[in-house]
Amino acid sequence: MEQRDAGADTSTRLGQVLTDKELEQIWSDLSEISTPTWVSPVPSTLGSSSHGKLKADQWRTLGVTHLPLSLLKLWGLCAPGDSSRSQKCREILEVTINLVSAVVLASSRTTSPAIASLYLHHMIAYMEGTKKIFPQYNFLPNHHMSLHLYDYLLLFGPVHSWWTFPFERIIGMLERIPTNFKFGQLEKTISESFTRSANLRALLYNSNQCPQTI
Numbered sequence: 001m002e003q004r005d006a007g008a009d010t011s012t013r014l015g016q017v018l019t020d021k022e023l024e025q026i027w028s029d030l031s032e033i034s035t036p037t038w039v040s041p042v043p044s045t046l047g048s049s050s051h052g053k054l055k056a057d058q059w060r061t062l063g064v065t066h067l068p069l070s071l072l073k074l075w076g077l078c079a080p081g082d083s084s085r086s087q088k089c090r091e092i093l094e095v096t097i098n099l100v101s102a103v104v105l106a107s108s109r110t111t112s113p114a115i116a117s118l119y120l121h122h123m124i125a126y127m128e129g130t131k132k133i134f135p136q137y138n139f140l141p142n143h144h145m146s147l148h149l150y151d152y153l154l155l156f157g158p159v160h161s162w163w164t165f166p167f168e169r170i171i172g173m174l175e176r177i178p179t180n181f182k183f184g185q186l187e188k189t190i191s192e193s194f195t196r197s198a199n200l201r202a203l204l205y206n207s208n209q210c211p212q213t214i
């Protein structure tokens with residue numbers, strides 16, 4: 001039997017913030033918003049079982065580009081006399097905007113002590129707001145680490161020079177190499193396949209060394 005949140009004015013599944021109608025509106029927005037080709041695309045049926053897991057950069061695109069537009073349209077016009085759910089949705093929108101602001105500041109290609117301090121301000125506001133709205137929510141280790149990002153921005157500068165996306169992409173490439181899943185053999189297969197593809201790319205990128213037949 002499906003459980004529903006009895007305290008909500010518009011009934012939602014237990015643990016679910018968005019109603020089915022609101023989710024459909026977000027799907028509609030996803031299909032209509034045009035983004036540059038270099039922006040990681042987000043599945044248009046986000047939230048359904050068919051789209052699978054999002055990658056880290058897709059989460060960033062969703063949070064920075066798509067969700068703010070949709071949630072502002074859905075929840076941004078809440079008035080003081082509106083229902084309790086509308087008031088709660090407005091509070092969720094505010095903490096979401098704090099998180100989006102923090103992500104934009106943290107992923108900027110330039111930084112400074114002022115930007116780092118503003119990032120920390122938005123992250124603390126996001127976490128305090130989340131705990132106020134959802135008292136039973138348990139924060140994860142990632143939330144704790146996100147507060148230390150303030151120190152890393154001061155110590156190491158913009159995240160683009162030291163974040164792990166390039167290594168995650170390589171891990172993804174290695175995972176897609178077909179193997180027989182037998183330890184002692186798959187290591188050799190992965191190593192040889194990765195080396196061959198790297199050598200081929202080097203040849204194709206350097207037209208002076210690329211054989212005429214290729």
